[in-house]
Each structure stands twice: as structure tokens, then as C-alpha cells.
Amino acid sequence: MLGRKIARHGLLILATVLLGGFLSAALVRLAPGFDADEAQLDSHLNSESLEALRQARLSQHNISRFYLHALRSATHGDLGSSLSLQQPVSKLLRERGPLTLRLVASGWLLSWATAMALALSAAWLRLACYDAGATILTGALLCLPAAVLALFAVLWNTPAAFAIALIVFPRDFRYARNLLGKAYSLPHITTARAKGLSEPRVLFWHVVPVAAPQLLAVAGVSVSLALGAAIPVEALCGLAGVGQLAWQAALARDLPLLTNITILATLVTLLANSSADVIGHVLRSQEI
Amino acid sequence: MSIWRRLAGAVLLLVLGLSLASNWLALAGYAKQYRAAAGAPPSREHWLGTDDIGRDRFARVLYGTRISLLLAPAAALLSTLMAALVGGLAGYLGGAWAKAAMAITDLFLSLPWLFLLIMVRALMPLNVSPLTSVLVTFLMLGLLGWTSAARVLCASAGTLRDSDFVRQARASGIRGVRLFWIHVLPNLKPVLYAQFWISIPAFIVSEANLGILGLGVAEPMPSWGSLLRELEGLVSAGEEPWKFVPLLLLVVVVTSFQLLLSKEEGLPA
Numbered sequence: 033m034l035g036r037k038i039a040r041h042g043l044l045i046l047a048t049v050l051l052g053g054f055l056s057a058a059l060v061r062l063a064p065g066f067d068a069d070e071a072q073l074d075s076h077l078n079s080e081s082l083e084a085l086r087q088a089r090l091s092q093h094n095i096s097r098f099y100l101h102a103l104r105s106a107t108h109g110d111l112g113s114s115l116s117l118q119q120p121v122s123k124l125l126r127e128r129g130p131l132t133l134r135l136v137a138s139g140w141l142l143s144w145a146t147a148m149a150l151a152l153s154a155a156w157l158r159l160a161c162y163d164a165g166a167t168i169l170t171g172a173l174l175c176l177p178a179a180v181l182a183l184f185a186v187l188w189n190t191p192a193a194f195a196i197a198l199i200v201f202p203r204d205f206r207y208a209r210n211l212l213g214k215a216y217s218l219p220h221i222t223t224a225r226a227k228g229l230s231e232p233r234v235l236f237w238h239v240v241p242v243a244a245p246q247l248l249a250v251a252g253v254s255v256s257l258a259l260g261a262a263i264p265v266e267a268l269c270g271l272a273g274v275g276q277l278a279w280q281a282a283l284a285r286d287l288p289l290l291t292n293i294t295i296l297a298t299l300v301t302l303l304a305n306s307s308a309d310v311i312g313h314v315l316r317s318q319e320i
Numbered sequence: 321m322s323i324w325r326r327l328a329g330a331v332l333l334l335v336l337g338l339s340l341a342s343n344w345l346a347l348a349g350y351a352k353q354y355r356a357a358a359g360a361p362p363s364r365e366h367w368l369g370t371d372d373i374g375r376d377r378f379a380r381v382l383y384g385t386r387i388s389l390l391l392a393p394a395a396a397l398l399s400t401l402m403a404a405l406v407g408g409l410a411g412y413l414g415g416a417w418a419k420a421a422m423a424i425t426d427l428f429l430s431l432p433w434l435f436l437l438i439m440v441r442a443l444m445p446l447n448v449s450p451l452t453s454v455l456v457t458f459l460m461l462g463l464l465g466w467t468s469a470a471r472v473l474c475a476s477a478g479t480l481r482d483s484d485f486v487r488q489a490r491a492s493g494i495r496g497v498r499l500f501w502i503h504v505l506p507n508l509k510p511v512l513y514a515q516f517w518i519s520i521p522a523f524i525v526s527e528a529n530l531g532i533l534g535l536g537v538a539e540p541m542p543s544w545g546s547l548l549r550e551l552e553g554l555v556s557a558g559e560e561p562w563k564f565v566p567l568l569l570l571v572v573v574v575t576s577f578q579l580l581l582s583k584e585e586g587l588p589a
Contacts, residue, residue: 048427055427059443175574177525178434179532180567183551260432267533268552278435282442282535290442294435301430 037313041306045299052298053106056291057099111292116284121292124277132262132273139196139265140258144251146197147204155212156235166209170202179264192269199261200254207250208243215243245312252308256301328579335573339386346379351540361562368562371550375540381566384542388524389573391458396519398462400469400512407470408508411477412500422474428467434529436464441535450541457536457543461523469515476511480504514581521577528570544570 077085105112111121154163173181178199185195215221216239224234262275270276274293281290338345347365358374360366368377410421428436440460448456480486481504489503524544530536531545532552539546547566554563 048430051427052431056439059439171575171578172571175521175525175571175578176567177528177532177545177548177570179529180548180551183532183548183554184557187551187554187557256430256432260434263434263438264529264533278438279533282438282533285442285445287442290439294431294439297432297435298430301432305430 033317034310034314038310041310045302045306048302049295049299050103053103053291053295054099056295057102058095060287060291061095061098112288114281114286114289116281116286116289121289124289125274125292125296128272128274128277131271132266132275135193135196135266135271135273136255136258136262138193139261140200140255142193142197143200143204143258144254147201147208148247150205151208151212152235152240154209155216155239156231163209166205170205173198173202177264178261179268182265182268185265186269192265192271195265195269196258196261199265200257203257204250204254208247211243211246211250212239215239218242241315245315248308248312248315249305252305255304259297259300324579328576331572331576332580335385335569335576336389339382339389342379342382342386346382347376348379350380350383350542351375352379361560368565369560372553377547377562377565380542380547381569384544384547384566385569385573387454387537387542388527388544388570391454392461392520392523392527393516395458395462395465395523396516398459399465399519399523400516402463402466403469403473403515404505404508404512406466407473408477408505409500410470411474411479412481412504414478414481418474418478422471425467425470425474428464429471433526437461437526437530438533438535440464441530448538450538453536453538454541454543457527457530458523461526465519465523465526469519472515473508473511476508477504480507517577517581521574524570524574524577 102112109122111125113120114124117124150166154166181198182192182195184190185192221234221238224238229238262273263279264275265271266273266275267279274296278290278293280286281293352375354360354366354370354374354376356374357366357370359372360370360374362369366376366378368381371377371380406421406425410418437460441457444456444460486499486503489499494502527536527543528545528548531543532548534549536545537543544566548570550563551567554560
């Protein structure tokens with residue numbers, strides 16, 4: 033059962049990446065200016081070289097052929113070259129990936145730890161003023177664009193991971209708080225309370241296990257949020273990661289680089305969501 | 321109606337009214353430069369001072385507010401219509417249609433929102449006229465922001481498809497587009513309204529993000545995003561507090577939308 037679920041997720045990821053890759057290739061191919069090549073303006077090139085460049089462009093005219101060629105190269109580790117930086121995309125990703133991974137992972141962990149601490153304490157204490165305070169705090173953070181939080185991180189000289197945590201935390205908290213609230217309203221919790229079980233025991237033995245699979249799903253979704261937050265944070269904090277690379281590629285209309293980064297981000301998102309789903313499935317099956 | 325909702329509604333009406341009256345309230349147009357007073361602090365002539373190239377900040381805030389407040393609902397309307405078309409129809413038709421539509425929706429949802437936005441924005445020429453850049457930015461938000469709403473609508477339409485009154489209508493001989501138009505779509509209205517109202521603040525914040533990153537509305541046209549770019553040059557928060565006015569306005573407007581929505585749709589405040 034578990035093996036089938038993992039296989040299904042694997043197939044889904046593969047299909048999504050292949051379809052996403054095709055859509056990206058189609059977008060790159062149809063984008064204005066694809067047929068133009070700056071090299072054709074080089075006055076040093078003779079007519080044969082110009083003709084060769086034209087032929088090379090013509091060979092990429094068919095979207096399917098263009099995609100298959102890109103796919104074949106990708107399976108050999110060749111993700112193409114960045115138009116603006118004149119470097120192989122795989123090299124750029126290798127150089128900048130670790131920083132982004134560290135940043136996103138630490139921001140995500142910080143956000144998740146804060147959200148869970150607040151949500152659990154709000155569920156435990158059940159004080160209206162505490163709930164209202166947490167709601168106002170998260171509401172205020174939700175109103176601020178991610179880029180503004182990144183600017184504040186620069187202004188107050190705080191770590192970039194803290195900015196990512198502030199961007200992701202309000203969403204995590206709200207989902208977690210709602211899930212714990214729903215779990216608290218279940219009949220068996222009322223029975224447990226009526227039987228005189230202590231609050232910590234009710235919370236950690238009966239509420240959290242019920243909400244755990246859904247909380248894991250939220251954790252998976254928040255990876256996508258943290259990845260998205262890496263763009264403004266890295267761009268505005270001057271960190272040389274993949275987020276900054278995506279921003280630079282967008283400004284320079286470097287589509288091969290940008291599509292590769294987007295597919296990579298999609299892959300990470302899908303892996304995170306699938307892992308959360310599989311772990312949630314394991315937890316549910318253990319409960320049964 | 322609670323006092324908070326009334327207050328939020330009043331604030332939104334006031335801000336919208338002020339932005340619509342920007343032609344009369346502002347000293348001059350948003351692009352007019354006062355070169356002798358570049359980077360000036362607030363004064364009687366320039367209530368919020370001037371920017372680095374001498375443009376009146378108050379005028380730019382008013383015009384920028386008008387752009388964001390008029391075009392974000394337009395983008396929200398577009399995304400809601402697309403969600404109704406894709407999600408509503410997929411849920412109503414069910415079977416392979418629903419599976420195919422939801423597979424495409426999932427593909428979009430698996431892409432981080434900001435990555436998707438900057439990729440599509442980069443596909444279009446960046447050196448377009450300011451007016452075109454405004455339209456492109458909000459059109460893009462509208463065309464890409466339908467996916468999560470489509471999922472909700474697909475589920476709602478699927479429930480309606482199997483409901484008693486739709487079965488009865490089908491048994492009475494009403495089918496196809498007529499059944500969808502007369503019996504299904506009107507019952508999706510509450511979900512559509514909710515998605516429309518949720519999308520407005522989300523699009524305002526997304527435009528601000530794109531603007532700060534230099535991928536939104538092009539100069540000299542102002543928007544909240546382009547106005548917030550000024551914060552990039554600040555050395556300390558207390559240095560020039562008047563530069564925070566666009567941010568304050570954005571927070572007030574987005575909070576007002578959230579307050580309006582929370583009670584109406586039963587969402588957490």
C-alpha cells in the first residue's frame with residue numbers, strides 16, 4: 033500500500049516535471065525575440081557563419097523538437113547556457129544552490145517552530161486575549177509584501193533566514209491554529225476532558241495526533257512559500273543564491289536560466305508535498 | 321454588520337474616494353518634476369516631500385493608490401471568471417474533464433507563485449510603455465491567479481452536480497449549458513464572491529512584490545510597488561518616516577479587505 037502510494041507520487045512528480053518542462057519550453061520558444069540572435073549582428077562573421085547561425089535557430093523552430101532536444105541534453109546533465117551570464121546553467125545552480133537550501137531550510141524551520149509553539153500555546157491556554165494578539169500579529173505580517181519584510185531585514189541588519197521565517201510563519205500559524213481548533217471540537221476530546229484528563233495530556237495525546245497528518249501537509253505546502261520568499265530576500269539582501277539568480281534572470285530576460293530554476297523549484301515543492309503526504313499516510317495507518 | 325466591518329468599509333471608501341480625486345487633490349501630475357526641490361522633506365507645497373528626481377510624493381501616492389485599487393479588483397474579476405469557467409465547468413462535467421482540469425490546476429499550484437509570476441513577466445518585453453506595463457502586470461495576475469479558486473469551485477460544482485435539485489432539473493429535460501447556467505452557476509455565487517474578495521488583497525500584495533523587484537509597473541507610472549522601492553535606499557527606519565506612507569496605506573487597505581472578508585465569509589480574522 034505504502035509502496036504503491038510512493039510509486040504514484042513518483043509518477044505524478046515525473047509527469048508534472050515533464051509537462052511543466054514542455055510548457056516552459058513552449059513559452060521560451062514563443063517568447064518575443066526568440067528568433068533574434070545578437071551574434072547575427074557581429075560584422076566579423078562571414079556569410080557562411082551567419083547561415084550556420086540561422087540554420088541552428090531554424091532547427092529549434094519546432095516546439096516538440098526543441099523540447100526533446102532540451103530534454104535529451106538535460107538527461108546528460110546539460111541544462112543549457114545562461115544567456116546573460118554566459119555560463120552553464122548546471123554550474124550556476126551548483127554554485128548557488130547550497131546557500132538557498134540552507135537559507136530556505138533554516139527559515140522554514142524557524143517559521144514552523146514559532147508557528148507550532150504559538151498555535152500549541154494558544155490551543156492549550158485558550159485565552160481570548162492571547163488568541164487575539166496572535167491573530168493581530170499574523171494579520172499584520174500577512175499584510176506586508178515579502179519584499180518589504182526583506183527590506184526591513186536589511187534595514188535592521190537581521191539574518192535573511194529570519195525574514196523568510198516572518199514571511200512564512202503567519203500562514204503556518206493560521207493553518208495550525210485552525211487545525212488544532214477543529215481537533216479540539218471533536219467529541220472524543222470533550223469525553224476526555226469530562227473524564228478529568230489534564231490539559232497537556234489532552235493536547236499531546238489526543239489533539240496533536242489527530243491534527244498531525246494535516247499539519248504535515250501544511251508543512252509541505254510551506255516549503256513552496258519559503259522557496260518563493262527566497263527571491264525577494266536574496267535579491268534585496270544581496271545574497272548570491274538561486275533566488276537572486278532567478279531575479280537577475282527575469283530582469284535580463286534570460287529564459288533558459290529562469291525556466292530551469294522554475295522547474296527545479298517545482299521539483300523541490302513536489303518532493304516536499306509528496307514526502308509530507310507519505311509521512312501523513314504512515315501516521316494515519318499507525319493510528320488505525 | 322460589526323463595527324470593524326463598517327470601519328473597514330468606510331476606510332476603503334475614503335481611500336478610493338481620495339485616489340479618484342487625485343486630479344484635484346494633487347499639486348500636479350505624478351510625473352511632474354520640481355528639479356529645484358529634489359529629495360525635499362515634507363513642506364506646505366509638497367505634503368510628503370519629493371522623491372530623488374523631484375516628483376511630488378503625495379501626488380504619486382494618490383495616483384499609485386488609484387492604479388492599485390482599480391486594477392486589482394479588475395484582475396480579481398478576471399481570475400474569478402477564469403476559475404468559474406475552468407473549475408465550475410470541470411466540476412459540473414466531472415469524470416475525465418474534471419481530472420484533466422485539476423491536473424493542469426495542480427501543475428500551476430505546484431509552481432511557487434512568485435517564480436511563476438517573474439517567469440511569465442520575463443517572457444514579455446520589459447521595455448514596454450508605462451501604461452502597457454500596468455496592464456501587463458495586472459492582466460498577468462488575473463490570468464495566473466485562478467488556480468486555487470478553480471480547485472474550490474470544482475469541488476463545489478461537483479457537489480452541486482450530484483444534488484437533488486440538479487438531478488430533478490436533469491430529469492425534467494434541462495441539460496448542458498442551460499442546466500449549468502440556470503441551476504449550477506447561481507449556486508456557486510457565494511464561493512465566487514469569496515474568491516473575488518480574497519483575490520483583491522492578494523493581488524495588491526503581489527503587485528507590490530513585483531514592483532519592489534523592478535518587475536511591475538514601469539516608471540514614471542506610480543503604483544504601490546514602485547513607490548515602495550524608495551525604501552530600498554533608507555539607511556535607518558527613523559531617517560525619513562514620510563517614505564513609509566505608501567506602506568502604511570497598503571497595510572491599511574489590505575487589513576480593511578481582510579476585516580471585510582473575515583465576517584462575511586466566516587474566515588478567521
